[in-house]
Amino acid sequence: MTVPRRNLGLSDRKGGMAADTILKASTIITMDEARPRARALAFDSGTGRITAIGSVGEVQAATPGVPVTDLGDTVLMPGFVEPHSHPLLSGMATQEPAYWVSPNVGIATWADVKAIFTKADKERPAGDVLVFNGVDRLLQQAPLPTRTVLDQLFPTRPVVVIDNSGHGIYFNTATITLMGWTDGHAPADPVGGSFGRESDGVTSNGTAFESGALMMVAGAVLPKAIPHPLHSGALFYKLMADNGITATSEHTYNSGQFQAYAALASVPGCPLRLHVYHMSIEADAAADVTFPDSELVRKVGIKLWADGSPWLGNVAISFEYLDNPTTRTAQIEMGPRGETQMNYTRAQLDAVLDELVPAGYQMAFHCNGDVGFDVVLDAYARALSKHNLLGSDHRWRVEHLGAARRDQFERAAALGVTCSLSPFQYIYWGDLLDGVMFDSEYGSQWQRVRDAFEAGVRPSYHNDGSVTPPNQLLNVQQTVTRRTMAGNVHGANQAVTLDDALKAITINGAYQLKRDHEIGSLAVGKYADLVELSADIYTVPADQIVDKVRVLGTWVGGGKIDLDSYIAAVKAVDPTEHHDLTNQAAVRKCC
Numbered sequence: 001m002t003v004p005r006r007n008l009g010l011s012d013r014k015g016g017m018a019a020d021t022i023l024k025a026s027t028i029i030t031m032d033e034a035r036p037r038a039r040a041l042a043f044d045s046g047t048g049r050i051t052a053i054g055s056v057g058e059v060q061a062a063t064p065g066v067p068v069t070d071l072g073d074t075v076l077m078p079g080f081v082e083p084h085s086h087p088l089l090s091g092m093a094t095q096e097p098a099y100w101v102s103p104n105v106g107i108a109t110w111a112d113v114k115a116i117f118t119k120a121d122k123e124r125p126a127g128d129v130l131v132f133n134g135v136d137r138l139l140q141q142a143p144l145p146t147r148t149v150l151d152q153l154f155p156t157r158p159v160v161v162i163d164n165s166g167h168g169i170y171f172n173t174a175t176i177t178l179m180g181w182t183d184g185h186a187p188a189d190p191v192g193g194s195f196g197r198e199s200d201g202v203t204s205n206g207t208a209f210e211s212g213a214l215m216m217v218a219g220a221v222l223p224k225a226i227p228h229p230l231h232s233g234a235l236f237y238k239l240m241a242d243n244g245i246t247a248t249s250e251h252t253y254n255s256g257q258f259q260a261y262a263a264l265a266s267v268p269g270c271p272l273r274l275h276v277y278h279m280s281i282e283a284d285a286a287a288d289v290t291f292p293d294s295e296l297v298r299k300v301g302i303k304l305w306a307d308g309s310p311w312l313g314n315v316a317i318s319f320e321y322l323d324n325p326t327t328r329t330a331q332i333e334m335g336p337r338g339e340t341q342m343n344y345t346r347a348q349l350d351a352v353l354d355e356l357v358p359a360g361y362q363m364a365f366h367c368n369g370d371v372g373f374d375v376v377l378d379a380y381a382r383a384l385s386k387h388n389l390l391g392s393d394h395r396w397r398v399e400h401l402g403a404a405r406r407d408q409f410e411r412a413a414a415l416g417v418t419c420s421l422s423p424f425q426y427i428y429w430g431d432l433l434d435g436v437m438f439d440s441e442y443g444s445q446w447q448r449v450r451d452a453f454e455a456g457v458r459p460s461y462h463n464d465g466s467v468t469p470p471n472q473l474l475n476v477q478q479t480v481t482r483r484t485m486a487g488n489v490h491g492a493n494q495a496v497t498l499d500d501a502l503k504a505i506t507i508n509g510a511y512q513l514k515r516d517h518e519i520g521s522l523a524v525g526k527y528a529d530l531v532e533l534s535a536d537i538y539t540v541p542a543d544q545i546v547d548k549v550r551v552l553g554t555w556v557g558g559g560k561i562d563l564d565s566y567i568a569a570v571k572a573v574d575p576t577e578h579h580d581l582t583n584q585a586a587v588r589k590c591c
């Protein structure tokens with residue numbers, strides 16, 4: 001069949017609604033409550049917009065003379081939306097030439113990680129610098145991969161190993177030599193970071209923590225290890241598209257990424273609409289940013305951080321971690337957390353919001369702990385009131401919310417605040433959360449997805465870039481069954497309906513990106529952003545969705561995505577224009 005290419009230009013988008021393509025599927029799950037099911041849709045490949053949707057007869061009557069492309073058994077849905085990710089940095093950290101060694105891609109133990117180390121050492125030329133990402137002290141019960149540990153595995157070849165949390169980087173003696181650290185001494189600790197040292201107090205032990213120190217190591221090593229960072233980013237775009245995603249976000253944007261995201265959008269056949277959230281710590285966080293094709297990449301918000309990561313113990317929660325060998329191996333500090341884990345005092349938060357809010361962008365707060373959520377909601381309530389935004393369509397967001405309570409979701413909903421949840425926390429860590437990390441009272445309820453829906457915060461789901469692989473169908477399956485990867489159920493009261501789970505990965509995500517008038521459901525006037533599925537999700541057992549429903553392909557703006565062509569075209573882009581990007585991998589703040 002011949003499918004017209006999506007027109008990337010802007011000039012003709014205001015034209016009429018003359019369809020030139022009709023797609024017929026075995027069924028179409030529209031996610032449009034006015035018409036939940038259809039069999040056919042017509043679109044204009046010039047505007048990329050849907051002009052008719054309904055039965056085959058209705059669509060043909062509305063668009064006479066337009067040929068019908070029959071997709072056979074294929075089921076169509078709106079392309080999935082993942083409204084919180086970090087695709088460019090994730091690509092550099094997880095895609096070739098880097099190695100993804102996270103437990104969340106099936107590397108279960110430290111022994112498995114070491115097997116990949118050995119394989120990589122054998123298959124790569126001797127001079128190559130190797131990057132491994134995703135060692136997890138909790139799930140893999142890995143030792144701290146210090147210089148001593150890594151030297152035994154890599155006596156001569158420079159390697160860096162990035163912690164699954166993104167907060168630590170580990171390296172061997174060859175890397176220290178490569179960086180030119182005199183006598184192997186670690187540099188002085190930078191602001192916002194620290195280097196690990198041997199007992200002599202000066203010699204590097206091959207560890208660095210938090211962005212200031214991470215950046216010094218990654219900035220020196222990654223340009224040598226990742227020669228074409230734009231290609232790495234495109235590979236993460238491909239991974240997302242392979243999983244049915246057609247719209248996502250960059251939640252750690254700074255202006256150093258402008259060229260790269262503009263370039264990824266400008267290559268014909270770009271599979272994702274990208275929405276950037278500018279990091280609040282950047283001097284130009286509130287500045288307007290204009291990308292050449294705003295339909296494919298645009299700035300929508302500003303990202304702030306309230307607290308840290310549950311896997312590192314730096315979340316603002318009201319309850320305590322359990323003290324046992326598992327939490328000790330992961331070096332989680334014991335004792336209550338509360339507001340001591342907040343990145344800002346309440347007064348600082350108020351000042352930051354007062355500075356940023358007048359620019360008119362949506363706010364989005366990283367927050368995992370219940371104490372943190374209270375502080376964020378207090379600060380939001382004050383800022384919304386002060387800036388006359390209460391009752392407006394502001395859609396301020398809060399991200400992750402592992403320990404959030406129902407009453408907090410209710411308060412958020414009353415303020416017009418919407419929440420993007422991290423079911424992956426429960427899916428991958430749930431067996432530890434419930435009873436090993438926390439008392440069951442809290443651990444079984446981690447990620448109160450059902451409470452969030454019932455409170456009315458229009459939750460979406462995300463996998464958060466390289467923290468876990470982008471797989472919205474898995475998120476649907478596991479939130480409907482409330483099962484972990486091992487198949488265990490914790491907190492069955494938080495299971496949701498399939499209807500709600502599908503909203504989370506389509507229309508609710510589009511709402512949070514302020515694109516629900518254009519994407520997230522299939523209706524006349526919206527973009528023909530589609531995912532082709534092998535089966536109707538409603539007809540397969542809930543615990544077999546990922547086995548029975550395969551993603552066959554995606555469409556963006558009425559153009560069928562050809563990922564091989566896209567990757568080849570990105571690879572042909574001169575990498576020297578983008579080599580600065582490798583520095584970006586080091587400035588990633590926690591998820």
Ligand SMILES: [Zn+2]
Pocket residue numbers: 084085086251464465590591
């Ligand atoms: Zn994130």
